[in-house]
Amino acid sequence: MSVRSLCLAILTFGDATGYEIRKESTEGRFSYFDDASYGSIYPALARLEADGKVTVREEQQHGKPARKVYSITEAGRDEFLASLCEPQAPDTFKSPFLLIAMYASDLGPDVIRRALDRRKQQILAELGKMQEFGYDDPRTGERWINEYGIACMKLTLAYLEEHGDDLINIAKGADKAAPVAAE
Amino acid sequence: MSVRSLCLAILTFGDATGYEIRKESTEGRFSYFDDASYGSIYPALARLEADGKVTVREEQQHGKPARKVYSITEAGRDEFLASLCEPQAPDTFKSPFLLIAMYASDLGPDVIRRALDRRKQQILAELGKMQEFGYDDPRTGERWINEYGIACMKLTLAYLEEHGDDLINIAKGADKAAPVAAE
DNA sequence: GGACACATGTAATCGGTTACATGATTAC
DNA sequence: GTAATCATGTAACCGATTACATGTGTCC
Incomplete structure (x- = not known):
């Protein structure tokens, strides 16, 4: 599962920032599927936006840098659901x-x-x-x-x-x- | 588990060629730990030899290219066993x-x-x-x-x-x- | 005549991590 | 005072995959 898909998967559950996506992927529900670091999430989000799969809105904050809150678009949802329908890779257990x-x-x-x-x-x-x-x-x-x-x-x-x-x-x-x- | 460790792990069970190591890692007993392709195995084996962790002998064959049979050395066995003793990464299940x-x-x-x-x-x-x-x-x-x-x-x-x-x-x-x- | 197993290796590319850079706020 | 949390992003690097390149023997 690529970071791109991971972002889409998380965003189907609601809007989120890159920071929150990372947290969800390392600690939350999605940690059973994949981990991801900032270094991969932020570029993935930028590309997703360029591709029209997500939209951003900036929320200004006092002191902290502005949060960039991403929302998935219809096209993004379609891409993600379609990716789930195509032949699944086998489950793997690394021990x-x-x-x-x-x-x-x-x-x-x-x-x-x-x-x-x-x-x-x-x-x-x-x-x-x-x-x-x-x-x-x-x-x-x-x-x-x-x-x-x-x-x-x-x-x-x-x-x-x-x-x-x-x-x-x-x-x-x-x-x-x-x-x-x-x- | 890196390809380097994978090669050492397989070689502790007996001599093998790069070709055989790949087969063992994708189909054999070691497929539960990791897959690896030729593109990573051959370079890894070359480095391992340069580091004195394995030795090679060439076996000529009629028609087919010569098999390069690798054997693990004492230093190689030490490196591998030592790597097993240091803190293990958690088991992961990707589904x-x-x-x-x-x-x-x-x-x-x-x-x-x-x-x-x-x-x-x-x-x-x-x-x-x-x-x-x-x-x-x-x-x-x-x-x-x-x-x-x-x-x-x-x-x-x-x-x-x-x-x-x-x-x-x-x-x-x-x-x-x-x-x-x-x- | 074609697919597949044997057998080695390199080059281009990719997907990702680590470390770096910045900086305020809050809790201990 | 110092560690953690919030918050974004880039650059260097690394480990691995994919495709390429080459060639024989064997089975169907």
Whole structure:
């Protein structure tokens, strides 16, 4: 998902400034899809305006620089919805944790224990964030994906809780120089 | 995970050519971590050799260009294992499917049904690939992550099977209530 | 006769991040 | 006083992809 699409996606939920879009993409609901930095958002917004996909209005403020509030246009909405209809890229899961786990026997139990704990805490943190969001608007797809996310997180957490020790044992076994402890 | 690390990771499992590394990263066990193209693998391998992290030997072949078979060195193994020990980046899940689901009420039931089916098929395909891999070497961390992956895929598939209709209903409901944007 | 697997590599390009530049306001 | 939040934007850089360039053997 490009920054361009990300901006359009966020703007379908209401007007926003570049600053707010970035926040939403790194901390808010859209952090499940992509992160983006100012260095990519501001140029993307400028191009979107030149293309007629968004409009801007400036709101003067005392002291602070003027806010540039962007609104999506009909053409912008069309572009975005159309992009959702064309063949979707496959979902991907990138897991530094799994990579570490793969080399458990080379890394030893301490590293593995730490990696496992970190992963669990990450899941807990994400779970907390998801459960905070409230949904009072009619776009209930938003609620559905939230519930989906929560369910998945809970299931993986349970799996980790149940099978984490097995992984630690793999790391331990190799630590003792006995290549394989029969299974 | 950079292409450099990816190359080292794959080479810890045995010697390989650039061609094979690419295949492993797009189709094999390592496809869960990262993809990489020739345009990034070959330069990475050249740098790795210049840095003394791998060695090369050329194997002449009849007709085909000579294979350049790379082997990881002790220094290479050290660099890789050390990189696994330093603070891990959080796991991320990028889901074009979830994005489509989020806008269910704007897209209508047909698009959603299609997206749902595609996602299920993707999971099925990945599941099949995972179940094919056999593990006879002592590095049992590999088996652990395989079982983890299979468990997660099965759980999410079950969730989609159970709650997919809810999402279609959301898309349907909106279809009746408010007309969809131009299509 | 055509598509595909094998096999290596470079050049142009692109999409993005990081660091830089600026500056007021508010909370600790 | 100092850190964080609000607020915009640019320039340098980087990592990677895409397309290009080349060529044989094999299967259908």
